[in-house]
Amino acid sequence: MGTSTALVSFAFDYYLMVVIAAAGTLQIASVLADIRGLLLFRNTVVGYSFGISLVLFGYLLFFATAERNVNDTLGGLDGNVQFVLFLLGAITATLLTFVVSSVLNRRMYEVSNVTDGLETLRRTTYLKAVLVRLRSIRS
């Protein structure tokens, strides 16, 4: 396998780990901050355990599937690439959580005031809050 092919494969594995682990981290943070609109499980213990499991699964998928002690000149990732991939992975995980939690929590109450950022997601889902925001912009 050439160095560039190895780099792409390595970068994809890293990105995948970040997406999975960040999705888990977001579940843990949502339980701790009581952001119910982002939770995938109503039971907080289940939500917390699911979050930890996702983080561990992400790590396992990355570290247990190949040798990861690789120099960045031979297919590993340098700090700058890691930073960009982490950012992309975290954004992907956030967007995925917004969509999935909105579908799973579709019966949550629709609020009329969505001016206070993430605080709004304690009471409603992301997609419902966005719809309310769009309606208020139109009117």
Place this chain on the structure above:
Amino acid sequence: MRELDEALFLWINGWVGKFTPMDEVMKLIASDYLVPVTLALILFALWFAGTDLGTRERYQIGIVVAVFAVALANSSIEVLNNFYFRDRPFLNHEAELLFYRPTDSSFPSNSAAAAFAITGSVGLFHRRLAIVIVSLAALYAFSRVYVGVHYPLDVLGGAVFGLVAVPIAAVVVGVMRPVLLLSLRWMRLMLVA
């Protein structure tokens, strides 16, 4: 000082091979990915974790300080390494290497600088969490010596670089505060902050 540093390196690296499970754990901790990703995930969690608007805003500004501090520490090291280069320990000693062979300067350690820059930044706004993170950063720094890629002084120097970068980054972010608050307000409108 250099002799003491080298002797300490040989003593720590001398543990390699005595207990294989310990070697495997150290290899994993010293990896370029495990601790950096864990620290970044902690910052990511803090973005969402505040229990009220004020706390969350404080955390979010702290995260920006951390990113600036890491960038500042690592760019300072890059500049320093144009003038000063120290060979990796495995080039001059009979070291047991559990890692790949890095070609950049041994002093100061970039990894330690980044880990301690994050630790110091978190310490500015979440003391209890910083105590947990400092243990992780110290273990990371120790593991880099254990696996044979750094002398103890390299990681100590890296830690100093990281910690010194924090107040400087805090001042820079303080100057940018109005712009930052405006960005956070915009992000709150998008329901992501």
